[in-house]
Amino acid sequence: MKPATIVSMEAVLVDLPTIRAHQLAMTTMHRQTLVIVKLRCSDGITGIGEATSIGGLAYGDQSPESTKLAIDAYLAPLLIGQDAGNVNAAMALAGKQVQGQSYAKSAIETALFDALGQRLDQPVHALLGGAVRTSLPVLWTLASGDSGRDIEEALSLIEQRRHRVFKLKIGRGDPDANVAHVARIKQALGADVLITVDVNQAWDEATATRAIAALEDAGVGLVEQPVPRRHRQALRRLAQRFDVPIMADESLNGPEDALELAAEGAADVFALKISKAGGLLATLRTAAVGEAAGVGLYGGTMLEGSVGSIAAAHAFAACPQLRWGTELFGPLLLKDDVVLQRPVYRDFELQVPQGPGLGLRLDEDKLAHYRRDRERVQVAVA
Numbered sequence: 161m162k163p164a165t166i167v168s169m170e171a172v173l174v175d176l177p178t179i180r181a182h183q184l185a186m187t188t189m190h191r192q193t194l195v196i197v198k199l200r201c202s203d204g205i206t207g208i209g210e211a212t213s214i215g216g217l218a219y220g221d222q223s224p225e226s227t228k229l230a231i232d233a234y235l236a237p238l239l240i241g242q243d244a245g246n247v248n249a250a251m252a253l254a255g256k257q258v259q260g261q262s263y264a265k266s267a268i269e270t271a272l273f274d275a276l277g278q279r280l281d282q283p284v285h286a287l288l289g290g291a292v293r294t295s296l297p298v299l300w301t302l303a304s305g306d307s308g309r310d311i312e313e314a315l316s317l318i319e320q321r322r323h324r325v326f327k328l329k330i331g332r333g334d335p336d337a338n339v340a341h342v343a344r345i346k347q348a349l350g351a352d353v354l355i356t357v358d359v360n361q362a363w364d365e366a367t368a369t370r371a372i373a374a375l376e377d378a379g380v381g382l383v384e385q386p387v388p389r390r391h392r393q394a395l396r397r398l399a400q401r402f403d404v405p406i407m408a409d410e411s412l413n414g415p416e417d418a419l420e421l422a423a424e425g426a427a428d429v430f431a432l433k434i435s436k437a438g439g440l441l442a443t444l445r446t447a448a449v450g451e452a453a454g455v456g457l458y459g460g461t462m463l464e465g466s467v468g469s470i471a472a473a474h475a476f477a478a479c480p481q482l483r484w485g486t487e488l489f490g491p492l493l494l495k496d497d498v499v500l501q502r503p504v505y506r507d508f509e510l511q512v513p514q515g516p517g518l519g520l521r522l523d524e525d526k527l528a529h530y531r532r533d534r535e536r537v538q539v540a541v542a
């Protein structure tokens with residue numbers, strides 16, 4: 161392999177409308193903002209990556225704007241001139257000189273892997289040691305805010321053979337009303353359809369104890385992050401108390417959290433996300449801790465567009481255990497995207513691309529159309 165260095169890095173904010181309102185405990189989304197990273201190398205290859213958050217700062221403490229700033233002001237100047245083919249060395253340098261910023265680091269690592277894959281003519285999953293599956297089961301989130309509409313949406317998606325597992329976003333408003341909403345949907349979809357719920361940290365322990373008992377009675381199969389992320393002892397007591405598995409999402413970032421959660425028996429399932437871990441390699445390290453502890457693994461999403469979702473798909477394809485499948489449906493929630501070939505969903509699964517790198521390319525016209533700074537870019541070109 162000929163040596164290549166990183167010559168430039170650009171972080172572009174892209175605003176895309178969603179196909180419908182997406183209601184979570186903490187916010188309602190009508191659009192999604194992607195941070196698309198383009199990393200150019202001295203051999204002419206450009207790698208791409210994506211960092212995305214949910215509802216700006218509603219999900220966590222990194223926003224698209226703060227991610228772009230971290231890249232523009234710190235990570236790009238640090239990494240330009242470094243060996244583009246040595247992902248471990250670049251990420252170690254970023255880890256040493258930049259604290260936190262896991263979303264930015266994930267996007268940059270993705271772009272390095274995409275470039276390396278193109279250079280070696282190998283898909284990213286091959287660079288991670290090889291895929292153990294060629295497609296990934298994908299659930300769908302029902303979050304329109306209306307039980308009747310959610311039921312219609314689920315029935316139609318089952319009919320289209322697109323999804324057969326559904327996650328319900330709850331935790332907003334009266335917990336009893338939340339439980340009634342879940343029970344209505346579970347009853348309408350029947351015993352064979354797995355229903356999971358995501359509370360996004362909205363309940364205190366007493367509320368969670370009462371509500372999870374009722375959710376268990378209603379037939380829910382998995383409860384995600386019922387209590388605030390730092391309330392790990394509460395999470396542990398809930399995981400020990402109930403038969404229904406409890407999944408850690410916001411409480412789990414990298415391998416260190418995984419180790420502590422596993423040692424304490426605080427979660428039955430881990431929601432892996434490349435952006436929380438700070439990259440594909442850190443996601444696999446987090447997964448390894450879970451696997452060593454016998455914890456179930458689930459391929460989570462930050463509701464990324466195609467670039468971020470496919471990056472995650474390469475990591476999840478290389479993950480030996482993935483007992484709970486994935487939720488990599490982000491591209492389907494967006495009205496449009498900025499790639500030339502949108503991901504393929506078939507028979508309830510996302511097909512993992514087999515082409516070099518990520519296996520997808522940017523649609524530069526779409527990127528120019530949806531980028532937030534398009535007026536300024538047009539003026540600069542004119």
Ligand SMILES: O=C(O)C[C@H]1C=CC(=O)O1
Nearest residue numbers: 301358360409461463487
């Ligand atoms: O897991 C989350 O909290 C965020 C995300 C995943 C699916 C969805 O609808 O929202």
Ligand SMILES: [Mn+2]
Nearest residue numbers: 358384385409
């Ligand atoms: Mn979640």
